Amino acid sequence: MSIIAPPQNPLAYERQLREAVHQHHAIILAHNYQPAWIKRVADITGDSLYLSQQARDTDATTIVFCGVRFMAETAKLLSPHKRVVLPADDAECSLADSITAADLLAWRAQHPEAIVVAYVNTSAAVKALSDVCCTSSNAPEVVSSIPAEREILFLPDQFLGAHVQRVTGHPNMHIWMGECHVHADISPDRLRAKMNEYPSASLMVHPECGCTTSTLYELADSAQDRVRFLSTNQMIAEARKTTQDHVLVATEVGILSDLRAANPRVHFEAVNPRAECPYMNRITPERLLESLTSTRDEISLDETVVGQARRAVERMVDPSLRIWTRP
Incomplete structure (x- = not known):
């Protein structure tokens, strides 16, 4: 699936969107894998943990979650009394x-x-x-x-x-x-070919990748200054401070716009340039705007599921709740 085209008139669209966000006391959250045009209009971008915390802490009454379904569900778990919307019917996740x-x-x-x-x-x-x-x-x-x-x-x-x-x-x-079918396709063979082509480049790897093999771990152990296993937010933080000229990136390609913005001096290159998640690219400009006023995209969860699942999510964001006793 190709990336959804950004709005033809970005300034007019963004003005409409910001007016609607203000009118409905909303906030737009966007995962790092979202296309650049969505991250440009979002209030907050980040990885799953960061966005989960923001969804919990914001005083906005409507949360527009630009990502995939499990992310919007997680926001609803932490904010069960807020309106949470996912601006796409079919933004699922193979993992x-x-x-x-x-x-x-x-x-x-x-x-x-x-x-x-x-x-x-x-x-x-x-x-x-x-x-x-x-x-x-x-x-x-x-x-x-x-x-x-x-x-x-x-x-x-x-x-x-x-x-x-x-x-x-x-x-x-x-x-x-x-x-994840996208990360699994960032394979050892693809990684090996890229590293042979650019032997002096450093490497940032998301641990979901299929290339996380014993060979890569051995490389990480012997060349700690060149290899990092990182989440998406950690990749952006690393991009800001790196002194490398060329960095190979093993994760979904949507993050490349964030990395390049964080450090324009560095050449960031995807290990697999086709590692594009089709589910992360389901949102259209029209649907994003419509989600603020329509009930079509609202996340609804069973109350029993919310209560039980929220406990597990709260333990994720609050280490003091991780008290392990035998059942």
């Missing part, structure tokens, strides 16, 4: 879809005393059956908070799970074999 509530129930039955750590890239129904959520940036911290003798069911991303297990050394992790 979130790789595990269902029924899958998790069956898995938990096999490990009844395990603690379930759910990557935030999951549906509200899956979060409701989990003990704690995590993001790519705080997953090692969350897993490290769990005693070594406790079993962990980590879901759904196999590459992030393997990365976290390596970083933390937790001895009792079971990892679900899910993946």
Whole structure:
């Protein structure tokens, strides 16, 4: 799927949008993978953890979440009395879809005393059956908070799970074999070809990527000044301070506009230039504007699911709530 074209008259569109945002006491949140024209009109951009916190803390009564469904659901979990809208019917996520509530129930039955750590890239129904959520940036911290003798069911991303297990050394992790089809296609072969082509370039890798192999870890261990495993927000922070001239980026290509804006001097290059998430590109200019006034795009969740899933999300953003006792 090609990227949705930006508005033909950006100034007029942005004026209309800002007027509607003000009128409806709204805020526009945009994930770093969103196309540049959406991030330009957003009030706040960031990764999943940051946007989850902003959704919780804002005093706006309407949250327009430009991302995919699980992100808007997470905002609704933290702000159940606010109106949360996702300006696209079909902004799903292949990773979130790789595990269902029924899958998790069956898995938990096999490990009844395990603690379930759910990557935030999951549906509200899956979060409701989990003990704690995590993001790519705080997953090692969350897993490290769990005693070594406790079993962990980590879901759904196999590459992030393997990365976290390596970083933390937790001895009792079971990892679900899910993946983001976009990140999985950033493969070891693609990475190897790019690094052979540019042997002096540094590398920023999102831990969801399929290229997170033992070879890459060995490279990271031997060349710590050149290789970083980072979340999207961490990539932007790294971009601002890097002294490198050429940086290879292993993640969804929507972030390149943020990296280039953060440090125009550096040449940021995608490891896989076709790593474009079709679900992150579902929002049209017309739909974004319409979402402020229409009920069509409003996120609605079952009250029981909200109560159960909110506990797991709150444990993600507040470490003091991670008190682990046996069931």
